[in-house]
Amino acid sequence: MKKMTLIEMYNEVLVGAGYLPISAISSAGSPEEDMTALYLDRETNKLLSEGWWFNYDEDVTLTLDTNDKIPVPDTLIRIEFPGDDIIERDDFLYSKKDKSDIFTGNIDVVGWQVIAMEDLPYVAQQFVAKAATRKLVAVKAGDVGLLRSAIMDEQTARIELVQAEGQHANHNMLANPSLRGQIRRTPEGLR
Numbered sequence: 001m002k003k004m005t006l007i008e009m010y011n012e013v014l015v016g017a018g019y020l021p022i023s024a025i026s027s028a029g030s031p032e033e034d035m036t037a038l039y040l041d042r043e044t045n046k047l048l049s050e051g052w053w054f055n056y057d058e059d060v061t062l063t064l065d066t067n068d069k070i071p072v073p074d075t076l077i078r079i080e081f082p083g084d085d086i087i088e089r090d091d092f093l094y095s096k097k098d099k100s101d102i103f104t105g106n107i108d109v110v111g112w113q114v115i116a117m118e119d120l121p122y123v124a125q126q127f128v129a130k131a132a133t134r135k136l137v138a139v140k141a142g143d144v145g146l147l148r149s150a151i152m153d154e155q156t157a158r159i160e161l162v163q164a165e166g167q168h169a170n171h172n173m174l175a176n177p178s179l180r181g182q183i184r185r186t187p188e189g190l191r
Helices: 006-016 031-050 122-139 144-168
Strands: 056-062 076-080 086-089 092-095 107-113
Touching: 006 031, 006 122, 031 076, 031 107, 031 122, 122 144
Parallel strands: none
Antiparallel strands: 056 107, 076 107, 086 092
């Protein structure tokens, strides 16, 4: 399916909020353009940090640098570390147990990749645009009908995104990290 360009995403938000479309993105844009850029960025980051089939990666290896530290790459918006011992501190991994940011080897993590708005799948772009539209309409005074419409459009786009997730993702309840501690394998089977 065709993806939206950045200008199309801007115009989706602006027109949805009752503003005129733009022909080019300008660094010296109107306040509405600036707010559109802000809301599109925020909503994209919120979406990516949730983890979807298009940005979730179970096999990310973070590697040592020349100082035996492990930098956290800018390409990841969220990281799930193995165990509770390792955290992110000052853009590097840090071992709470060893009280150090010096490591002896690489660390494998689960990561959520950063993806540019224009590279998101179309269904995700639609959701980001509708969520940004709702934010822009909410700061625009007075038009309750437009806000109600923006909320409904956002909810519909979210439903479509969740449906696409179900079609594309490889979900396995037993591999779900939040259920690992609740499910135990015994010789008799699962408990």
